[in-house]
Amino acid sequence: MKIATWNVNSLAVRLPQVLDWLQAQQPDVLALQETKLTDDKFPAEALQAAGYRCAFFGQRTYNGVALLSRHALDAVQCNIPGFDDEQARVIAATAGPLRVIGAYFPNGQAPGSDKFAYKMRWLDALQAWVSAQLQQSPRLVLLGDFNIAPEDRDVYDPVAWAGQIHCTPEERAHFQSLLGLGLADAFRAFEQPPKSWSWWDYRNLAFRKNQGLRIDHILVSAALRPALTACTIDKTPRKNERPSDHAPVIAELAL
DNA sequence: ATGACTCCCAGTGGGAGA
Numbered sequence: 001m002k003i004a005t006w007n008v009n010s011l012a013v014r015l016p017q018v019l020d021w022l023q024a025q026q027p028d029v030l031a032l033q034e035t036k037l038t039d040d041k042f043p044a045e046a047l048q049a050a051g052y053r054c055a056f057f058g059q060r061t062y063n064g065v066a067l068l069s070r071h072a073l074d075a076v077q078c079n080i081p082g083f084d085d086e087q088a089r090v091i092a093a094t095a096g097p098l099r100v101i102g103a104y105f106p107n108g109q110a111p112g113s114d115k116f117a118y119k120m121r122w123l124d125a126l127q128a129w130v131s132a133q134l135q136q137s138p139r140l141v142l143l144g145d146f147n148i149a150p151e152d153r154d155v156y157d158p159v160a161w162a163g164q165i166h167c168t169p170e171e172r173a174h175f176q177s178l179l180g181l182g183l184a185d186a187f188r189a190f191e192q193p194p195k196s197w198s199w200w201d202y203r204n205l206a207f208r209k210n211q212g213l214r215i216d217h218i219l220v221s222a223a224l225r226p227a228l229t230a231c232t233i234d235k236t237p238r239k240n241e242r243p244s245d246h247a248p249v250i251a252e253l254a255l
Numbered sequence: 256a257t258g259a260c261t262c263c264c265a266g267t268g269g270g271a272g273a
Contacts, residue, residue: 009272010262034272036263061263062271107273147273166273201273202260213273245261245273 001253002027005102005143005216006237007199007246011035011064015043017240022050025234027250028070029095031102033145035064042066057091065091065144067102083125090126092133097255098224099137101130103144108165116165119147123174131181138223142183145246146217150175150185154214156195166215182222186231186251187214198233199246207238218251227253 004027008014011032022030035042035058042056047068057078058064065088067073073093079085092101103126108119134140148171152158161167179185187196197212206212220228230252238247 013262034262107271109271109273164273199273202262204259206260215273242261 001255003029004248004250005031006248007033007145009034009244030068031143032066033104055093057088059088063088065102065104067093069095071096080125080129099140101142105147107147111168140221143218148175149213156211183219184225186218186220202245216249227255229254
């Protein structure tokens, strides 16, 4: 099975690129973030015509997540149960043998801000819920835009970014807590080229200069770890004419 | 350098993203 995640920064703008990419890569499951579409505007017909079932949970202007699958999506859950949230950030579903949780983690803006405090509360709630989900569904994948660069090697200029949003000790501790549940960072399960990023700022020719962060991740549970055979970042769509600022991450599982 | 770009909703600018 091929599982992928992609923050598309507006599905209305990026739908043609998503359709092209599905055709080229043929993933079994694709988690989308920042669709920025209310559910009545979700392009389910176009995606169904491309061979994908959809589960989606959106709002206008910001956030919005979706799961696309070549096979049925069952037991769909939107947002974190028991965590009251006005923002559409999580969609989970069962896809064949997998429990898939697609998430758009809060940005957090700046350490000490209200948005950072929200990010911390959200991360606490996610951690508790994922822990419970693992008991119920041992074959679990948590993937999406984490807005956390787990280590200095995930940052193009770790000195400049030290303590900045995405790189704070608090965010990194939360990422480690998720790994502590037995989840594995699929990308780091394999040897990778240095300076591998999943996001590049639109400004300052950052993509051309390869100045980015690795903040989009695929975590697989301990039960799935032996089946994991590859994980890559596909920079191809970032070279499109009107790209998202994020590139898709792809994991392959021998299932 | 208090920026740079892109998207959205707005409405001839401003917030948010990361």
